[in-house]
Amino acid sequence: MDPSRAGAATVRESVLTQTARYRIEVKGVVQGVGFRPFIKRLADRLGLAGTVANTGAGVAIEIETSECALANRFKELLRSEAPPASHIESMIFGELPDAVGYPVGYAGFTILPSAPADGSFTLISPDLATCADCLADIADPHGRRAAYPFTNCTNCGPRYSITRAVPYDRANTTMRPFAMCADCAAEYADVTDRRFHAEPIACPVCGPRLSHDLPAIRDALADQRIVAIKGLGGFQLACDAFSGAAVGRLRELKRRSRKPFAVMMRDLETVERFCFVEQAERELLGGSVKPIVLLRLREPGAFPDSVAPGLEQLGVMLPYTPLHQLLFSGSSICLIMTSGNLSEEPIVIANEEALRKLAPLSDLVVTHDRDIFMRVDDSVTRVVEGVPRILRRARGYAPQPISLPFEAGEILAVGPELKNTFCLTKANYAILSQHIGDLENLETIAFFEETLANLKRVYHAEPRVIAHDLHPEYMSTRWGLARPEPKIAVQHHHAHIASCMAENGLVEPVIGVAFDGTGYGTDDQIWGGEFLICEYASFERAAHLRYVPLIGGDRAAREPWRMAAAYLNDALGDEAFGLDLPCWRAVSPKTLQIIQQLLPRPALLTSSCGRLFDAVSSICGVSQASSYEGEAAILLEARAGSKSGGCYPFEIATETKPWQIDVRPLIKQIAHEVLHGQSSANVSVCFHSTIAYIIRTVCDKVRGETGLRNICLSGGTFQNRILMGSTLRLLRAAGFEVFTHARIPANDGGISLGQAAVAAARMREGRI
Structure with a gap:
């Protein structure tokens, strides 16, 4: 050498x-x-x-x-x-x-400076609610960020809504146009400062800035005017929650008939003044997300009925940005804070669009000069049996991924028509979009496409396969079918159960209970009260609610008396139409006669549990018209309160597969009780208990045949607090291991995850 x-x-x-x-x-x-x-x-x-x-x-x-x-x-x-x-x-x-x-x-x-993107990807942080230190900064009259509405640090502030690309550097966000002043630059470079490398760092000197000063905004709200405010993920419409005139006017201008509004309250003390708050709810309200949390009101008359018509619960949130916090520096303690849009359209994010679309809905439009890249609405949550559960997954949660118990490749699952989200998979991650909404107009489709393009770019994703719902008329299905990639069709309720399996990391077969309002079945009928023996690649329909006619198709969901007619006719025949029941008072004799003629030869049948809830709500006089999805069922739940009750009769026909759950005895008993003056509250209590007993009974029978002990509960019906609580208690007492949703919605907002999981399993088996 x-x-x-x-x-x-x-x-x-x-x-x-x-x-x-x-x-x-x-x-x-x-x-x-x-x-x-x-x-x-x-x-x-x-x-x-x-x-x-x-x-x-x-x-x-x-x-x-x-x-x-x-x-x-x-x-x-x-x-x-x-x-x-x-x-x-x-x-x-x-x-x-x-x-x-x-x-x-x-x-x-x-x-070091960030390495250039190389085709790999990293996970983006959701937007974070203002931390306590930043709240102290804006409250300090001598600090340089006193009353500054864009204050943030490494522990809080905008993330997902401003991220254009990764790596997550200021130059890759909508903060790029704002050059740091000397003071901000010093904080950014100081390792001991909590704003060290805080990419959205801002102050009054370097911006961003509001279009109006804060006193003018507060004065407008105090004067019972409607204010459109550019928030974190989009514009919001705000007004005094105690002003019946302002709330009623907002409802009329927004074209929102009875769907409840969310209320932002000044602080936790104010929330506890008006609502009952459990510890888990308190933690949700005050955490790093600060979503809307559904809470039970102490006194239902504390707010005008126009805030949440007919309900004893309220969607409540605390201020989650400095701007929100500063709105409460005046006399306001409770503000309506709802999405800045016309009903069924996406939330507005651009200043020019706001001046065009929101000016007619408001008395003042407040903009700022920081662009919103990803529009993100507020998340909605509820605590059931001590567990926080997401009902609408958006700000603060999206785009947190779900880690799958298998490699999935690159799939795009386009989701359902209502409460749409889509799902991209990469490696073993499932990345759900934020809540897109109901795909019923071109504006929402454009939002879907905009978000998809953004997430594909950020995650360097190029899906090789598209998964979609079986329903041929869903706009999401039609969109997917028009694409060139190979397709995998996934039955709606199979996707529901697969989503629960994926969220909980399950790989073995389960008994799936999928209860919701509607889903296209493999027999071309409308399912929704389903018991499935389920694995990712396939399922077997073990049992379902007995079919009844779905008269009027989608109109049946908006007019619950139609479902009352179907169920009463099934249980009592023509005799039902001569009874003095509340459901018949909602319809003219001529219309009812036409319905009677249609019932024997329906175009569609349904096994939907959601439609069964609608029927009972109508029969006992709770609701005859639904202005938003699930209203009749939600009002029926509200009537039950927190009481517990007995069980109505039902039968299970097991002669053929799948078994049929016969609720005709239940309907007969309810009709009899209503005719004899039983209150809707008592009917609601017993009805909820009965559905829980049906679930346990059927699952017992399925376990006897299959030996399966793991159960997944999914579908929008399981957002019902009473039903979920009763079902969990009965199933656990019977020795079942029960898995439910928490991180993604049980409703159709979680369907895309299930579609992706099913598609991945079928691809592994070569079934494409």
């Missing part, structure tokens, strides 16, 4: 015995949550030299140390002390091999 080369090798060997170089690659929600500043502070605390940088896949860290134990300590603390808004999905840690890993002699620890 050349003596000079031998000497070099000796020197290098000496260095390696003293210092080793390690590389750590972290994937998950690790950008936009203060992760790099956290890493630097941790390294400085431990005396480690090295670097950290955002990459297209997450965060890459290098450290140099002569102590292996210290490197392991760094790795342990990285996990245990990670920022609360972060989520580590995976971490690869190891000493670099000799060929590339000899120490380079780092001088301290440095945050």
